[in-house]
Amino acid sequence: MKRIIADYHMHSISPDARIPMEKMCLAAIERGLTEIAVTDHVEIYAPDYQGKEPLMFDDAYLDRYFVEWEHCREKFDGRLIVRRGIELGQPDCNRENAKRILEKYHFDYVLGSIHKLYAVDLAFKHYSERTNDSIARKNLELLYELADIGDFDCMGHIDLIKRYATRQGQQVSLMKYPEELTAILKRLVERGKGLEINTSGLRQGLGETLPALDILKLYRQLGGEVLTVGSDAHRDTDVAADFDAALELALAAGFTKLALYENRKCSFYSIAD
Ligand SMILES: [Zn+2]
Ligand SMILES: [Zn+2]
Secondary structure (H helix, E strand, O other): OOOOOEEOOEOOOOOOOOOOHHHHHHHHHHOOOOEEEEEEEEEOOOOOOOOOHHHHHOHHHHHHHHHHHHHHHHHOOOOOEEEEEEEEEOHHHHHHHHHHHHHHOOOOEEEEEOOEEOOEEHHHOOOOOOOHHHHHHHHHHHHHHHHHHOOOOEEOOOOOHHHHHHHOOOOOOHHHOHHHHHHHHHHHHHOOOEEEEEOHHHHOOOOOOEOOHHHHHHHHHOOOOOEEEEOOEOOHHHOOOOHHHHHHHHHHOOOOEEEEEEOOEEEEEEOOO
16 A cells, blocks of 8 residues: 655644754654645734734744744755645635735645634634534634635645534534535635645544545545645654554545645645555
8 A cells, every 4th residue: 555655734833833843854754754744823813803812923933934944945855845834724814914924925835724713712612512503603604715715725624623522522523514514625626725634633532533534525526636634743743643544544535646735736646556
């Protein structure tokens, strides 16, 4: 069986990681990868947002990212391809700012994620039988908006909501909303946007990837071809974690190739024998 050669979701200078990019690169080489995309967070907030968090993601932070990237690109030249990535959180909260960042900085790969519903992190929502449905529907609306008009390459952990619901003893599955989910996946297919298999769920008590087989299959059935795999590692020991499981899932869902990005242009490598 072939293997996954690229980890397309990991963090280094992100406020919730803070690990030298070099360490992530070394771990990738050690695990036998030939390519990574370092997708540090930039969370987008509505223009009228009052808190201090946006300051964590200012231009000085992005400048620092590119200094580290340049260092790693040179240091690992010939051993590991390091793609310039970004995980843009809810970019539709402030499209002007998201656009400005993507124009000012040159990325190879943009992961579009929804972490927050109107400035409140999905992790901090209160999940209960009374609230699950409204949180899920709001989440689906934002995912659709992102799929419909967002500037990104692949959608990050589409069903992240299930991680946080599960932590509070609740079960929320986007598969319970087939109409809304199908609309999102169809729009991704129409626009040539991808999905990722995010393996973090397997090591964080969820017991499955984000998304799992059902959503991957649905995306594939709708004509979706663009798929990346990411560990979402926030420390070097998690780079390429559970990639064997991800490979099996991708094949089981009907994918025979995985996507790579350079200058936001997609190419593929085969995972099928
Ligand atoms: Zn994320
Ligand atoms: Zn991430």
